[in-house]
Amino acid sequence: MSVNPVSYENRNGIGLVIISNPPVNAISPEVVAGLREALAAFETDAQAKALVIHCEGRTFVAGGDIASFESPEFDTRPFSSLLTRLDTSPRLVVATLHGTVLGGGLELAMACHYRLALPDTRFGMPEVRLGLLPGSQGTQRLPRLSGVSLALSLILTGQSVSANDALAAGIINEIAEGEPLALGIAAAERLVEAKAPLRRSSGLKIAIDAATTQALAEAAATAAKKPAYPALGAIVRAVEAAVNLPFEEGERVEAREFDQLRLSSTSRALRHLFFAERAAARIPSLKGDVARGPNSVGIVGAGTMGGGIAMNFANAGIPVVIVETSDDALRRGLSLVRRNYETSAAKGKLNSEQVEKRMGLLTGSLDYASLASCDLVIEAVFENLQIKKDVCARLGQVCRTGAIIATNTSTLDLDVLAEATGRPADVVGMHFFSPANVMRLLEVVRGARTAPDVLVTAMQVARRIGKVPVVSGVCYGFIGNRMLEPYMRETEFLLLEGAHPGQIDSAVESLGMAMGPCRMSDLSGVDIGAKVVIGQYEAGALPPDPSYRVVVRRLFELGRHGQKTQAGYYRYEGRTPLPDPLVADICADLAREHGIARRGVITDQEIIQRLMYTLINEGIQILDEGISYRPGDIDIVWTAGYGFPDYRGGPMFMADQIGLSEIESTLEHYGRVRGNQFGYWTPSNLLKSLVVTGQRIGGWTR
Numbered sequence: 016m017s018v019n020p021v022s023y024e025n026r027n028g029i030g031l032v033i034i035s036n037p038p039v040n041a042i043s044p045e046v047v048a049g050l051r052e053a054l055a056a057f058e059t060d061a062q063a064k065a066l067v068i069h070c071e072g073r074t075f076v077a078g079g080d081i082a083s084f085e086s087p088e089f090d091t092r093p094f095s096s097l098l099t100r101l102d103t104s105p106r107l108v109v110a111t112l113h114g115t116v117l118g119g120g121l122e123l124a125m126a127c128h129y130r131l132a133l134p135d136t137r138f139g140m141p142e143v144r145l146g147l148l149p150g151s152q153g154t155q156r157l158p159r160l161s162g163v164s165l166a167l168s169l170i171l172t173g174q175s176v177s178a179n180d181a182l183a184a185g186i187i188n189e190i191a192e193g194e195p196l197a198l199g200i201a202a203a204e205r206l207v208e209a210k211a212p213l214r215r216s217s218g219l220k221i222a223i224d225a226a227t228t229q230a231l232a233e234a235a236a237t238a239a240k241k242p243a244y245p246a247l248g249a250i251v252r253a254v255e256a257a258v259n260l261p262f263e264e265g266e267r268v269e270a271r272e273f274d275q276l277r278l279s280s281t282s283r284a285l286r287h288l289f290f291a292e293r294a295a296a297r298i299p300s301l302k303g304d305v306a307r308g309p310n311s312v313g314i315v316g317a318g319t320m321g322g323g324i325a326m327n328f329a330n331a332g333i334p335v336v337i338v339e340t341s342d343d344a345l346r347r348g349l350s351l352v353r354r355n356y357e358t359s360a361a362k363g364k365l366n367s368e369q370v371e372k373r374m375g376l377l378t379g380s381l382d383y384a385s386l387a388s389c390d391l392v393i394e395a396v397f398e399n400l401q402i403k404k405d406v407c408a409r410l411g412q413v414c415r416t417g418a419i420i421a422t423n424t425s426t427l428d429l430d431v432l433a434e435a436t437g438r439p440a441d442v443v444g445m446h447f448f449s450p451a452n453v454m455r456l457l458e459v460v461r462g463a464r465t466a467p468d469v470l471v472t473a474m475q476v477a478r479r480i481g482k483v484p485v486v487s488g489v490c491y492g493f494i495g496n497r498m499l500e501p502y503m504r505e506t507e508f509l510l511l512e513g514a515h516p517g518q519i520d521s522a523v524e525s526l527g528m529a530m531g532p533c534r535m536s537d538l539s540g541v542d543i544g545a546k547v548v549i550g551q552y553e554a555g556a557l558p559p560d561p562s563y564r565v566v567v568r569r570l571f572e573l574g575r576h577g578q579k580t581q582a583g584y585y586r587y588e589g590r591t592p593l594p595d596p597l598v599a600d601i602c603a604d605l606a607r608e609h610g611i612a613r614r615g616v617i618t619d620q621e622i623i624q625r626l627m628y629t630l631i632n633e634g635i636q637i638l639d640e641g642i643s644y645r646p647g648d649i650d651i652v653w654t655a656g657y658g659f660p661d662y663r664g665g666p667m668f669m670a671d672q673i674g675l676s677e678i679e680s681t682l683e684h685y686g687r688v689r690g691n692q693f694g695y696w697t698p699s700n701l702l703k704s705l706v707v708t709g710q711r712i713g714g715w716t717r
């Protein structure tokens with residue numbers, strides 16, 4: 016039996032509408048229906064002097080129910096018309112606010128005549144992050160309350176503001192401490208008693224001055240530069256309508272824009288990522304396992320990676336002990352961290368007190384014994400099996416019973432490292448991405464013997480330090496780097512066949528990738544990529560193909576290590592990549608050595624298909640093998656860690672947009688044209704079976 020999420024009662028002459036729709040009181044169709052009934056009850060309740068709207072639980076309404084946007088029948092108008100009824104009510108309506116008052120929640124609050132909030136309440140219009148604009152009068156009310164400039168900035172960025180800022184901007188009327196419902200009732204009684212005039216946001220005038228015109232022009236110019244995000248232009252048009260048209264006409268402009276955006280592929284992709292990110296935090300096989308803490312962290316290695324990892328914890332207020340092998344290395348590492356913080360301070364992101372506080376949380380040491388009391392120790396030493404095994408063995412001895420040992424390896428076998436500690440149940444992989452203090456993605460690697468509570472702890476720690484965690488099973492390269500492998504392989508074959516680095520990069524950048532593979536390699540270091548390939552070669556893990564990844568190996572031999580040596584796939588002037596004829600010569604020589612035919616024309620379509628379809632195929636294979644729990648996890652890895660365009664929803668989401676049978680037949684086509692001696696073009700079994708059954712990868716579950 017479904018319970019009405021909205022109730023109405025008259026308490027001592029004040030009407031109360033109470034919304035209870037956990038977890039975040041989102042405006043679902045049921046809440047709209049409940050509100051309609053509750054409002055009708057208030058409208059016919061002659062004994063009620065005023066109305067108070069309150070939400071139970073941890074927050075006021077945090078927005079429209081995003082899941083309901085998928086329904087073909089979804090319409091913002093029923094909710095908007097309730098807001099109009101609140102706004103035009105002849106009796107006072109008070110919203111009493113706490114938690115996160117976002118999107119449809121702020122729209123509901125703004126339709127009330129008076130808004131009071133607890134001091135730690137936050138306010139925002141995050142619709143743009145879902146490829147939308149506020150669809151229930153938000154673009155019309157916010158500029159009337161806060162002015163056009165602030166409204167545009169909040170709606171275009173999706174950022175939230177504090178209660179103090181909201182009060183100063185005129186978005187709310189009062190900040191009060193106490194229990195929200197009691198505060199709301201008291202405010203309503205006080206205002207009725209004082210016969211305070213009703214202040215309707217729909218009736219407020221917007222100042223049309225030079226600042227307004229300039230804010231709109233600047234916003235329109237910014238929106239025009241980002242055509243992949245159509246919500247930006249729509250927001251500007253709706254706010255322009257608020258400025259130039261009567262409220263009801265502006266509202267119609269907004270509703271039209273919302274309808275179009277909701278059905279756009281961009282918004283669908285961003286909504287998919289919203290839920291995928293939250294789903295990624297769930298571990299299917301665990302049942303109520305509780306996290307182990309942790310309150311103190313140790314890191315072995317103060318290199319760029321170790322220092323970046325340490326910053327994450329210091330930023331979250333968690334003390335860190337960093338162990339190095341020499342005074343010099345320790346000093347270098349800590350001063351790099353300080354430099355990073357000071358750069359943030361110079362940009363106004365931190366004040367000097369915050370810099371000192373964070374640095375104060377970092378303690379350097381040359382002695383592993385300093386790690387003995389840490390709850391979590393992460394090794395971030397050089398990526399070499401023997402070195403990492405030795406470090407893990409020492410950690411197994413010095414770490415206290417119950418402490419978690421994490422390795423930041425990106426390519427080595429986690430299970431081998433776990434065994435080296437002598438306590439594999441305590442071991443988990445925490446694969447940070449460089450720069451570790453900036454990149455949102457964290458691959459949490461579950462070893463064969465990782466204890467459930469260790470996994471839960473790693474996931475919780477990740478969220479505590481602001482990362483987006485995704486669980487990966489053990490395989491070479493985990494989820495992200497394993498899928499990168501065919502992408503880089505095809506990049507190199509295309510270079511050997513006659514494509515130029517610039518052509519390959521711009522083809523995938525036109526798809527929206529933040530950076531093409533050649534520029535990315537030059538930035539991360541050709542030497543790093545080459546050493547991984549050489550390591551695999553030595554381990555006998557490469558395909559028996561002498562032409563496999565020969566370009567990166569040759570560039571490395573020639574000392575072309577990328578941006579840091581001012582030469583790699585490109586030559587550099589400062590940080591600017593320039594085409595280098597030497598690279599074309601190197602590739603032509605290698606093609607000759609390996610009997611690879613050079614071709615006159617290689618189209619952008621071929622580049623995109625060869626890089627992306629093989630990457631997608633590998634992703635589907637990873638799902639089939641159980642390395643990744645769900646397709647959405649793969650999408651999060653690529654959008655949060657590899658510069659994949661969020662408006663395409665990630666490689667698995669994109670695969671469904673392209674069509675799985677199209678991907679399968681294209682792979683088979685290249686298998687015929689290029690030859691498939693090494694299995695590069697073989698569609699994964701799961702891909703084949705999904706094509707046969709006509710299923711989408713997005714809906715696939717194990």
Ligand code: 3H9
Binds near residue numbers: 042080082149153
């Ligand atoms: C909108 O309002 C359009 C309007 O203009 C017009 C129409 C009215 N819908 O993030 P968490 C779920 S567009 C459905 O882990 P936190 C979430 O999936 C909307 N579900 O918690 C998760 O479920 P599960 C504008 C939602 O404390 C659970 O709640 N508003 C929604 O870290 C907990 O979420 C937004 O875009 C929703 N709107 O953060 C706000 N919100 O446990 C989006 C949350 O099953 N939400 N859920 O995985 C947020 O930013 C954060 O969730 C919030 C809480 C800050 C509220």
